[in-house]
Amino acid sequence: MTASPQATIPCPFCLTVNKVGLDPSGVRPACGECGRPLPVDRPIKVTDQDMEATIRGSDVPVVVDFYADWCQPCRMMAPMLDQLASDLHGELLVAKLDTDSNPTMAVKYGIRGIPTLIVFKDGQEWKRHTGVLPPDRLAELLEIEVEVEE
Numbered sequence: 001m002t003a004s005p006q007a008t009i010p011c012p013f014c015l016t017v018n019k020v021g022l023d024p025s026g027v028r029p030a031c032g033e034c035g036r037p038l039p040v041d042r043p044i045k046v047t048d049q050d051m052e053a054t055i056r057g058s059d060v061p062v063v064v065d066f067y068a069d070w071c072q073p074c075r076m077m078a079p080m081l082d083q084l085a086s087d088l089h090g091e092l093l094v095a096k097l098d099t100d101s102n103p104t105m106a107v108k109y110g111i112r113g114i115p116t117l118i119v120f121k122d123g124q125e126w127k128r129h130t131g132v133l134p135p136d137r138l139a140e141l142l143e144i145e146v147e148v149e150e
């Protein structure tokens with residue numbers, strides 16, 4: 001038995017940053033502040049204020065999608081990231097940062113085009129890709145096996 005990995009997640013409802021265990025059985029941990037379930041199986045919105053707490057405070061790799069609402073290719077990526085978060089919930093976190101509302105992180109991480117995916121491991125940048133990725137290339141980037149559903 002190994003302890004379940006910990007993750008740091010801003011609550012989408014009350015914005016409190018929570019440190020929670022990821023339950024591989026799929027139970028969503030409750031927010032310590034408002035008690036609502038934290039959707040760890042979906043992409044989580046992060047901001048200039050909490051993105052670094054999320055990447056540093058999580059035992060699992062964190063995939064951050066740097067996107068903007070007006071960006072058409074970003075919209076193409078969204079269902080893939082939803083699928084990834086759901087398939088690999090408990091093994092990695094998927095986070096989304098709106099680069100228009102959060103310029104500090106976009107500048108700090110040198111985002112020059114969107115969508116850019118950065119994969120963080122142990123709080124450090126591990127891999128990066130700019131542009132749309134088909135699901136098999138996304139799996140390759142993450143070095144994981146993913147069943148691609150047609």
Ligand SMILES: [Zn+2]
Pocket residue numbers: 011012013014015016031032033034035036
């Ligand atoms: Zn909350």
